[in-house]
Amino acid sequence: MIKLFRIDHRLLHGQVGFSWVRSIGADCILIADDDSATDSLKLATLRLAKPQGIKLVVKTVEDSIKAITSGVTDKYKLLIVTGSVADAKRVCDAIPEIKSVNLGGIKKREGTRQVSQAIFLLPEEEDMLHELAGRGIELEIRQVPTETKTIYA
Amino acid sequence: MEKRIVVATHGRFSEGILTSMKMIFGDQVPVECITAYVDSGTDYQELFRRTVAENDYATTELVVLTDVLGGSVNNEFTKLLDEYPFHLVCGLNLALLLEIAVCPADTIAEQLPSIVEQAREGIALVNDHVERAAEADANEF
Numbered sequence: 001m002i003k004l005f006r007i008d009h010r011l012l013h014g015q016v017g018f019s020w021v022r023s024i025g026a027d028c029i030l031i032a033d034d035d036s037a038t039d040s041l042k043l044a045t046l047r048l049a050k051p052q053g054i055k056l057v058v059k060t061v062e063d064s065i066k067a068i069t070s071g072v073t074d075k076y077k078l079l080i081v082t083g084s085v086a087d088a089k090r091v092c093d094a095i096p097e098i099k100s101v102n103l104g105g106i107k108k109r110e111g112t113r114q115v116s117q118a119i120f121l122l123p124e125e126e127d128m129l130h131e132l133a134g135r136g137i138e139l140e141i142r143q144v145p146t147e148t149k150t151i152y153a
Numbered sequence: 154m155e156k157r158i159v160v161a162t163h164g165r166f167s168e169g170i171l172t173s174m175k176m177i178f179g180d181q182v183p184v185e186c187i188t189a190y191v192d193s194g195t196d197y198q199e200l201f202r203r204t205v206a207e208n209d210y211a212t213t214e215l216v217v218l219t220d221v222l223g224g225s226v227n228n229e230f231t232k233l234l235d236e237y238p239f240h241l242v243c244g245l246n247l248a249l250l251l252e253i254a255v256c257p258a259d260t261i262a263e264q265l266p267s268i269v270e271q272a273r274e275g276i277a278l279v280n281d282h283v284e285r286a287a288e289a290d291a292n293e294f
Binding site: 014015018019022028041043044045046047052055056057058059067072073076144145146147 | 255
């Protein structure tokens with residue numbers, strides 16, 4: 001089952017591999033990211049960041065969706081991370097089981113609006129998030145699990 | 154059982170590593186820090202002694218983390234091991250501190266040896282690791 005679905009441009013790092021994994025009791029991390037799945041150095045870097053005793057799978061967004069819908073991930077307490085709002089929207093569109101999205105970190109870019117300390121959104125990203133919120137999906141901003149949830153939109 | 158963590162270092166390393174810890178882990182585990190030898194008017198030997206002496210060992214496991222084996226902070230705490238049943242760990246780094254912070258108080262005494270061993274594995278020449286890491290385990294469910 002999916003324990004946490006997170007958007008974080010840094011994908012797998014200390015906040016995720018240490019704090020979130022423990023907080024939600026995850027036993028498997030799925031990184032749904034096209035670049036990481038196809039770039040060998042990026043993949044190796046993620047493998048190095050893998051917490052001990054936790055399974056790590058890195059797939060393209062499309063292959064991630066296929067894996068989740070096929071049922072092979074059902075036996076895991078799964079933490080899914082995507083690197084962008086657009087990728088997260090693709091996953092949410094395909095997997096209606098996802099009822100909550102954790103906004104962990106989205107970096108500043110040209111034209112973004114700062115929404116919280118670590119969340120910067122382009123207008124088109126805000127549109128996508130509003131669409132998800134309109135479907136009843138919770139969009140909560142937290143870098144680490146001990147923070148209080150701030151709800152976006 | 155309760156758990157008390159004290160980080161004691163030469164200078165402000167202890168303060169700095171706490172800010173790093175909070176970034177990753179939030180603000181949930183209290184950690185005391187000692188920035189040794191920063192103030193020339195303070196008797197640090199006495200401060201170290203007071204730190205371990207004031208602990209109630211019947212209710213509280215005390216873990217002291219120091220920066221470097223052979224440094225004076227660690228040397229001074231080592232001298233106190235005869236008198237007080239605290240745990241002394243040197244070679245402070247962030248992985249070590251985080252693992253100690255999340256370890257339940259009831260099992261910290263028993264888990265400290267493996268926490269230290271695991272933290273040792275976190276010190277690595279990454280250049281050599283990165284190729285092996287790519288082929289380490291299957292990228293499938």
